[in-house]
Amino acid sequence: MAKIEPEYVQEPGQPASSRMRMWLWIVAGVMVVGLAGASFRYIQAQGDVTDLEQQLSDARAAASEIATGGAG
Amino acid sequence: MKATDSSEKAPAKKAEEESNPTGGSVLKLVRSAPFLPGLVIGLALIGIVLLTLQTANLSTRADSLRVDVAAQIDANAQATAEQERLAAEAAAHEAWLVGEVNDTCATITTVIPEDPFSFESTVEDEVLERMREQCPTGYWFVTNYVDIDSGILNSLSDAGCEQWGWNSSARIFGHVTNPADRSIDINITAVFFQGDALVDTGFALLEGVGPGQTVEYSAAGANTGYDFTACAFALVNFWPTTTN
Numbered sequence A: 001m002a003k004i005e006p007e008y009v010q011e012p013g014q015p016a017s018s019r020m021r022m023w024l025w026i027v028a029g030v031m032v033v034g035l036a037g038a039s040f041r042y043i044q045a046q047g048d049v050t051d052l053e054q055q056l057s058d059a060r061a062a063a064s065e066i067a068t069g070g071a072g
Numbered sequence B: 001m002k003a004t005d006s007s008e009k010a011p012a013k014k015a016e017e018e019s020n021p022t023g024g025s026v027l028k029l030v031r032s033a034p035f036l037p038g039l040v041i042g043l044a045l046i047g048i049v050l051l052t053l054q055t056a057n058l059s060t061r062a063d064s065l066r067v068d069v070a071a072q073i074d075a076n077a078q079a080t081a082e083q084e085r086l087a088a089e090a091a092a093h094e095a096w097l098v099g100e101v102n103d104t105c106a107t108i109t110t111v112i113p114e115d116p117f118s119f120e121s122t123v124e125d126e127v128l129e130r131m132r133e134q135c136p137t138g139y140w141f142v143t144n145y146v147d148i149d150s151g152i153l154n155s156l157s158d159a160g161c162e163q164w165g166w167n168s169s170a171r172i173f174g175h176v177t178n179p180a181d182r183s184i185d186i187n188i189t190a191v192f193f194q195g196d197a198l199v200d201t202g203f204a205l206l207e208g209v210g211p212g213q214t215v216e217y218s219a220a221g222a223n224t225g226y227d228f229t230a231c232a233f234a235l236v237n238f239w240p241t242t243t244n
Helices: A018-067 B002-019 B021-032 B036-104 B116-134
Strands: B161-164 B169-175 B184-194 B197-209 B214-220 B228-237
Touching: A018 B036
Parallel strands: none
Antiparallel strands: B161 B228, B169 B214, B184 B197, B184 B228
């Protein structure tokens, strides 16, 4: 009689079933997508700050130029 | 029958994994590491929290910068407008001065009273009358006094300059009777020459001198140790728009 060897045997005490593990992977995927979104927002905010710092620097340079009579 | 199917499937899968060793090993890792999805979820959660906090900080900084930029741009606009206003005022003023001096008042160049002590009456009686006639909106005259250290007024040369000893001073003063409804601005300059070389200058702008006030200005000459020529002159401007 041929011995039957199952493809996958769940050991006793093993916590996650195959279905459970699939759901965990789905949640992990969603979290990774969320992480990508948070990264995008962070990069965008950093770009905004850099841009505004440059604008402030330009405005201050213009003010010093006005004060020394370079404009007007 | 089932056993036959299963035993037929296993070698097929084995062959597939052998043909794709990387995919196979990843699959094996995913299968053999039940903690992996939890780890991914945890790390992603930490990353999201940290990034959210940092983004909030950056947003606060960006808001503050927006306020600063707006305030600076506003201040720049105000400063530019003020500068343009001053430049326009100065240009108008300069044009008026040049026009008055060159056109109507240029004939009054030097006032030399015969007696320096009667300068007051001279100015009141003669010069101002002439100025009022010739320059109804603005009067200019040039006069000169030279005073040595003793404080005694001395006679004047026709050129408005006099040769004095070293360490002299130049002084100009006058009692001005300007129109009662106007103040005047007086620009007084003293210059000191040694030969043809200008060795020193003194300058004063007396603004808003009221009617009947006495104006006096002294400028000490350069202490050269040699004789030099001191000249003092005053440009008196009756500002048409200035009121008491």
